Amino acid sequence: MTEEDSSAKMSEDVEQYLKLNPPCSSSSSSSAVAFANKSGTFKSSSPPCPEHVLENVLENVLQFLTSRCDRNAVSLVCKSWYRVEAQTRFEVFIGNCYSLSPARLTHRFKGLRSIVLKGKPRFADFNLMPPNWGAQFAPWVAATAKAYPWLEKVHLKRMFVTDDDLALLAESFPGFKELTLVCCEGFGTSGIAVIANKCRQLKVLDLVESEVTDDEVDWISCFPEGKSHLESLSFDCVESPINFNALEGLVVRSPFLKKLRTNRFVSLEELHRLMVRAPQLTSLGTGSFSPDNAPQGEQLPDYAAAFLACKSIVCLSGFREFRPEYLLAISPVCANLTSLNFSYANISPHMLMPIIRNCHNIRVFWALDSIRDEGLQAVAATCKELRELRIFPFDPREDSEGPVSGVGLQAISEGCRKLESILYFCQRMTNEAVTAMSENCPQLTVFRLCIMGRHRPDHVTGKPMDDGFGAIVKNCKKLTRLAVSGLLTDEAFSYIGEYGKLIRTLSVAFAGNSDKALRYVLEGCPKLQKLEIRDSPFGDAGLRSGMHRYCNMRFVWLSSCVLSLGGCRDVAQALPNVVVEVFGSDGDDDDDTVTGDYVETLYLYRSLDGPRKDAPKFVTIL
Amino acid sequence: MEGYSRNGEISPKLLDLMIPQERRNWFHDEKNSVFKKEEKKLELKLGPPGEEDDDESMIRHMKKEPKDKSILSLAGKYFSPSSTKTTSHKRTAPGPVVGWPPVRSFRKNLASGSSSKLGNDSTTSNGVTLKNQKCDDAAKTTEPKRQGGMFVKINMYGVPIGRKVDLSAHNSYEQLSFTVDKLFRGLLAAQRDFPSSIEDEKPITGLLDGNGEYTLTYEDNEGDKMLVGDVPWQMFVSSVKRLRVIKTSEISSALTYGNGKQEKMRR
Numbered sequence: 001m002t003e004e005d006s007s008a009k010m011s012e013d014v015e016q017y018l019k020l021n022p023p024c025s026s027s028s029s030s031s032a033v034a035f036a037n038k039s040g041t042f043k044s045s046s047p048p049c050p051e052h053v054l055e056n057v058l059e060n061v062l063q064f065l066t067s068r069c070d071r072n073a074v075s076l077v078c079k080s081w082y083r084v085e086a087q088t089r090f091e092v093f094i095g096n097c098y099s100l101s102p103a104r105l106t107h108r109f110k111g112l113r114s115i116v117l118k119g120k121p122r123f124a125d126f127n128l129m130p131p132n133w134g135a136q137f138a139p140w141v142a143a144t145a146k147a148y149p150w151l152e153k154v155h156l157k158r159m160f161v162t163d164d165d166l167a168l169l170a171e172s173f174p175g176f177k178e179l180t181l182v183c184c185e186g187f188g189t190s191g192i193a194v195i196a197n198k199c200r201q202l203k204v205l206d207l208v209e210s211e212v213t214d215d216e217v218d219w220i221s222c223f224p225e226g227k228s229h230l231e232s233l234s235f236d237c238v239e240s241p242i243n244f245n246a247l248e249g250l251v252v253r254s255p256f257l258k259k260l261r262t263n264r265f266v267s268l269e270e271l272h273r274l275m276v277r278a279p280q281l282t283s284l285g286t287g288s289f290s291p292d293n294a295p296q297g298e299q300l301p302d303y304a305a306a307f308l309a310c311k312s313i314v315c316l317s318g319f320r321e322f323r324p325e326y327l328l329a330i331s332p333v334c335a336n337l338t339s340l341n342f343s344y345a346n347i348s349p350h351m352l353m354p355i356i357r358n359c360h361n362i363r364v365f366w367a368l369d370s371i372r373d374e375g376l377q378a379v380a381a382t383c384k385e386l387r388e389l390r391i392f393p394f395d396p397r398e399d400s401e402g403p404v405s406g407v408g409l410q411a412i413s414e415g416c417r418k419l420e421s422i423l424y425f426c427q428r429m430t431n432e433a434v435t436a437m438s439e440n441c442p443q444l445t446v447f448r449l450c451i452m453g454r455h456r457p458d459h460v461t462g463k464p465m466d467d468g469f470g471a472i473v474k475n476c477k478k479l480t481r482l483a484v485s486g487l488l489t490d491e492a493f494s495y496i497g498e499y500g501k502l503i504r505t506l507s508v509a510f511a512g513n514s515d516k517a518l519r520y521v522l523e524g525c526p527k528l529q530k531l532e533i534r535d536s537p538f539g540d541a542g543l544r545s546g547m548h549r550y551c552n553m554r555f556v557w558l559s560s561c562v563l564s565l566g567g568c569r570d571v572a573q574a575l576p577n578v579v580v581e582v583f584g585s586d587g588d589d590d591d592d593t594v595t596g597d598y599v600e601t602l603y604l605y606r607s608l609d610g611p612r613k614d615a616p617k618f619v620t621i622l
Numbered sequence: 623m624e625g626y627s628r629n630g631e632i633s634p635k636l637l638d639l640m641i642p643q644e645r646r647n648w649f650h651d652e653k654n655s656v657f658k659k660e661e662k663k664l665e666l667k668l669g670p671p672g673e674e675d676d677d678e679s680m681i682r683h684m685k686k687e688p689k690d691k692s693i694l695s696l697a698g699k700y701f702s703p704s705s706t707k708t709t710s711h712k713r714t715a716p717g718p719v720v721g722w723p724p725v726r727s728f729r730k731n732l733a734s735g736s737s738s739k740l741g742n743d744s745t746t747s748n749g750v751t752l753k754n755q756k757c758d759d760a761a762k763t764t765e766p767k768r769q770g771g772m773f774v775k776i777n778m779y780g781v782p783i784g785r786k787v788d789l790s791a792h793n794s795y796e797q798l799s800f801t802v803d804k805l806f807r808g809l810l811a812a813q814r815d816f817p818s819s820i821e822d823e824k825p826i827t828g829l830l831d832g833n834g835e836y837t838l839t840y841e842d843n844e845g846d847k848m849l850v851g852d853v854p855w856q857m858f859v860s861s862v863k864r865l866r867v868i869k870t871s872e873i874s875s876a877l878t879y880g881n882g883k884q885e886k887m888r889r
Contacts, residue, residue, distance in 0.1 A: 126721030127773075183726075209726065237728065346732065368732070394732055396725040397718075425723060452723040509722070535719075 051080065058084040068093050090114060095554050097135055097159065098579065101609040102143030114153035114178075115144065121557050121603060122507075123532050124158060125183060128559055128601070130583065132616050136186075137161040139614075145172035153178040153204075160184070163191035163215075170198035177229075178204035188213035189240060197222040203256075206234040214240035221246040230254040234261035236285045236318060241265040251277045258312075261285025264320035267292035268303065275306040283339075284310070286318030289326060303329035317341035317366075324351050334358035338385075341366040343392050349374035356382055366390040369404040369425060376408030380415025388421040388446075398453050402427025405459075406434070413437035421446035428459040429486060434468030438475035447472050448483035454510040454535075457487040464488055470495035473503075480527075483507035493517035497524025505530040518542030522549065532557040540567025543602070547571060550578045555605040563599040565622075571604065572622035579611050580604045580622040718788045718801075720773055776802065776865035779836065779872070781809045789859050795851050799829045802838060802867060829867065837870045839877065847877045 062085060065071055075085040091114040092105065105112075119135025137159045144151055151173045161184050169176065176199045181187075189212060195205065196219055212235075220243050223230075228250065235242070242265055251257060251274055258281060260274065266287030275281070303326060307313070313333045322345045335358050342352075343366040352367075352375045359365075362383045367375070369391050379386070389412060391404055404426050410433040412419065419441040429451050437444070449469075457464055465486035473479060473496050480502050484492065488511035496506070497520035504527050512518070518538040521528070522545045531553065539562040550556060550571070565582065572580035584600040611621040772790040785805050792798045803826040810826070828834020830851040838850040842861040850858065850865070 123721070123724075125726050126724045127727075128721045209728065343729070344732065392729055393723065393725060396723045396730055398723065425725070450723055454719075454722070509724070534721075 055080065055084050059088055062088045066091070087111060091153075092116070094118065096605050097140065098612050099554075099605060099607050102140050104609060106143050106147035110147070112144070112148045113151060114155075115140075115151070116155040116157075117159060118157045119159035121530075121532060121555055122158075123534065123557055123559065128534065130616075130618055132160075133583075133619065134612065134614055134616070135159050136614065137165045141165045141168050141172070145169070149173065150175055152176060155180040155182075156184055157182040158184065160186040161191070162186050163188060163194070166191035167194045170194045173199075175201055177201050180204065180206040180208065181210045182206075182208040183210060185211040188215040189217040189219045189238070190215040192235075192238075193217045193219035193222040196220070197224065200224060201229055203229050204232040205230070206232055206259075206261075207237055208234060210237050212238045212240070216240070218243045218246065220250060223250050226253065228254045229256060231256045232259035232283075233257065234259065234285065236261040236263050236287075236320075238263050244270050248273055248277060254278075255280075257281065259283035259315075261317060262287040264288045264318075268323075268326060269301055272301040272303055272306050275310055279309045280312060281310055282312045283315035284313055284318070286316065286322075287320065289319045289322040289345075291323065291326075304332060308332040311336070313337070315339040315341075319345035319347075322347075327351055328354060330355065331358065335360060337362055339364040342371075343367055343390065346370045346394055347375075348372070349378065353378050359383060361385055364388040366392070368392050368394040369402075370394045372403040373405055373408035373411070376404060377411040377415075380411040383416060384418070386412075386416040386419055389416070389419065390423040391425055392423075393425040393452065396425070396452070400427065400452070402452075406430040406432065409433045410436045413440035417441060418443055420444060423448040423450075423483075425450045425452060427452055428456060429465065429468070430460050431458045431463065431465060431468035431471075432460070434465070435471040438468075438471040442476060443478060444472070444476040445478050446481040447476065447479060448481065448507070449485055450483065451486040455487045464492070466492040466495070470499075473499040477502070479503055481505040484511055485509060486511075488517075489513050490517040490520070493520040497521045500525045500528075502527050504528060506532070508533040508536055510535045512536045512538065515539055515542035515545070519545040522546035529554045531555070533559070533561060535560040537562055540564055540570070543567055543571060547574055550575055550604060551606050553606065555603065557601070557603050559601040561602075563602055565597050565599055568599055568602055569622045577606055577608070578604055579607045581615070581619050582622060583619045718791050720786050720788075772859070774862055774865055776805070776867065778802075778806045778810065778867035779869050781806055787865065789862065794855055795830055795858075798850070799838065802826060802829060802865075806867065826867075828870075832870055832873075835870060836867050837873055838865065838867055839873075840865050849873070849877070 058081065062071070062074065065074065068091075071085055071089055075082045086108050087110060089109055090111060092109060092112055093116045094100070094105070095118050097117050097119045117137070117140060119137075120129060120133065123129065124133070135158060137156060145168055149172065152175055154169065154176075155178070159181075161181060166187055169179070179195060179199075179202070192205075192207070192212065195202070223246075230250070233250075233254075240263075242263065244266065247262075247266075248270075251260065257278055260278065260281055260283070262271065262274070262285050264287055266274075268287075268289055268291045270292070271287055271289070275284070307330055310333065314336055316330060316333065316337060316339070319327075319342055324347075327347075331354070334355060337359050338361055340359060340362055341364075346368060347370055349372050352371050356362075356375070356378050360382060363385050365379060365383065365386060365388070367390070371379075371391075376391070379389075391408075393400065394403075395401070404424070406426075406429050409424060409426075409429070412422075413433075413436050417440060419437075420443050422437075422444070423446075426449075429449065434449065437447075451465070458468070465484075466489055469482075469484050469488065469492050473482070479500065482496065482500065482503055482505070484496075484507070490513045493512055493516070496503070500506075503525050506521065506525065506528060508531075515538055517536070518533070519542055521531070522542070528549075532555075534557075538558065543558070543563060544567065546556070568580055568582055571578070581603045582599045582601065583603075615621055773786045773788050775784050776787050777784040787798070787801055787805070789798070792801065807824070807826055811824075826834065826836055829836060829838040839847055840850050840858070840862045841847050841864040843863050844861075847866075
């Protein structure tokens with residue numbers, strides 16, 4: 001056989017192997033048998049050990065597989081594939097830090113360079129979980145420090161991270177490049193200072209919506225002298241002043257810096273200076289967008305010119321304390337913008353119009369409801385490429401005025417046909433508007449509507465919002481995430497269960513009439529992974545109806561429903577691979593244990609390593 | 623007609639409300655154990671913590687009944703605004719609820735605080751500018767619940783499900799009294815065994831002056847139980863740990879009973 005023939009033969013064999021669908025049994029003998037049957041086809045003249053050949057081939061092929069779903073599938077084929085996949089996986093995603101122990105991670109994967117870890121469930125953001133519940137980064141940093149000295153990237157969401165953790169991270173990983181902390185807490189500016197100082201290869205330091213205590217440390221000055229590798233620096237959530245001169249110096253020596261998100265302690269004049277130093281920026285968080293002092297008679301900086309010079313800016317955010325008279329300075333970049341975040345700025349329709357009129361390329365737009373239905377109509381008229389819209393309430397109370405409504409929603413649906421993701425806070429809504437969106441925006445994958453007044457019906461017809469949400473699940477066939485609100489009966493949930501075929505995440509609050517609603521969802525929605533429910537009349541029978549699937553879900557959260565301890569215990573006993581936690585929302589009560597029968601909060605999740613050992617006293621693991 | 627006696631016995635009328643007729647026999651049989659003063663370890667419970675008779679009967683009731691029926695029958699009354707007999711029944715929004723609307727803390731306080739359009743700075747020195755602190759900065763340092771609100775639990779006699787009240791959203795006893803009415807009026811009506819309609823929802827009044835059917839009390843940071851309204855508002859806010867709405871007729875027994883026998887009293 002010629003060389004070409006044998007390599008052609010080899011690739012055929014590889015193809016055959018890769019088409020193997022059903023997983024072999026995990027015993028090595030059967031995989032050896034399967035292999036032996038095929039090994040006869042290897043006819044090359046000097047046959048290397050077939051297993052090694054296979055594994056080498058696999059390694060080379062698997063490097064192209066980056067999707068974790070694909071990799072998970074590959075690892076199930078047989079033990080040999082499992083091994084090779086584990087050796088070649090460099091990025092791991094852990095959606096629930098309690099679903100496995102750090103030891104299990106380091107045992108399976110030997111070559112990780114990047115870790116994404118998520119901790120607390122989302123409802124913790126809204127004060128529904130007592131502090132000190134858990135999700136500590138400490139055991140993870142300790143384990144990975146030993147196992148992966150070449151680790152480069154850590155991305156954490158809703159984890160509790162201490163300054164010591166950050167210090168250990170900085171010391172343990174000499175090649176560390178990217179740190180992203182989203183919705184995290186437990187650390188302060190001293191921890192950030194250590195990262196800045198010790199991680200000499202740092203490219204990304206992104207602090208997003210995290211709580212950072214002000215230790216009064218000048219962390220910006222802790223970046224070492226000399227050229228930095230920084231490409232992204234986001235500290236807009238840091239609520240403490242920074243040393244601007246040090247920041248300016250840092251920007252000057254960071255030629256690769258593309259993304260800079262400053263906090264509200266950076267004034268407009270200072271922003272101007274930064275922009276002049278870094279015209280290559282693509283993403284800019286503008287800080288306060290408000291001048292420092294009253295004009296002192298000298299020439300005012302030409303803000304518009306600075307924006308003009310930053311030709312590459314495609315993403316703008318900040319505007320934390322903006323002054324309307326300066327807003328138009330951003331006009332030169334509007335035509336290039338793909339992302340605009342006004343969600344901290346009390347912008348009226350009048351202020352929005354001249355800006356949005358030029359934003360033809362916007363794909364992501366976040367704003368406050370201060371822009372009103374009129375502003376949304378302006379967005380709909382211009383932003384034909386819009387993919388993601390988020391409208392937050394300026395005044396997040398149940399009985400506040402409500403400047404946006406179904407009118408704005410419908411306008412958006414008619415103008416922005418490519419919309420994929422929407423988060424919309426309002427006081428009143430109609431089934432008609434929601435239905436219109438379901439018909440006009442078939443690409444929707446995320447639909448989150450928050451009617452802030454609880455149990456509010458359609459404000460025109462007085463009927464429940466069942467039909468609107470029903471239309472969404474029926475018409476938006478790509479929908480993967482849904483959050484419902486308003487007056488909803490069990491019928492809405494029957495629609496969701498039946499038509500929500502791709503829904504992975506469902507959020508429910510103050511909705512439904514009975515356990516039937518929960519049953520519809522748990523017996524339908526085949527792809528459901530994350531279920532978070534609060535203040536709804538769902539009890540033990542509803543909970544039981546999901547027993548067949550809790551092992552295949554990331555988590556279920558039920559708070560202020562009507563569950564009893566006995567019902568939760570039944571689930572815990574029936575499903576040994578599921579951890580069932582119950583606790584109250586108030587962690588600092590004196591009583592240690594749950595002895596009453598009423599369960600205020602149930603949080604259950606699958607876990608490979610059983611109940612966690614770090615549960616605080618107010619948590620009972622059934 | 624109330625039939626409440628001073629020494630804490632349960633009125634048969636209340637029993638009618640909470641426990642179906644046929645189940646009441648076991649309660650009477652175990653009268654002794656009910657009145658036995660047990661240690662208050664019940665953290666999460668349906669009944670108001672001070673009224674332990676109801677607690678225990680409630681808890682036992684839950685344990686003995688098929689769970690779905692017992693809890694859901696209560697839930698049905700509590701949670702089904704859309705299935706009440708009168709279609710025009712619109713739930714009046716009770717006071718602020720924890721974590722609702724679901725907006726993260728740093729997105730609150732935009733309507734107040736430092737997002738003003740006016741100049742908002744103090745003196746600059748060494749290039750480090752200090753701006754006005756947002757109001758949640760202060761809340762952050764004083765309160766372990768860093769999300770800004772000051773939430774205390776409140777239970778009401780006769781209502782199995784407790785609520786929470788954000789005291790930082792109130793400025794006076796009157797406001798608080800109004801919130802209590804809003805929070806519990808519907809719930810109290812839902813406890814009645816006959817179909818509820820707006821007419822049956824009596825406002826809860828006279829919480830502070832002893833003139834109403836119910837009175838507002840609180841437990842302070844030393845475990846003492848007190849009537850609400852005697853001390854200046856700020857002093858009250860700084861010492862209150864829990865609120866309880868009790869029957870006015872039970873005042874003397876509730877306050878002394880709690881204070882004397884409270885196991886957690888540390889003196």
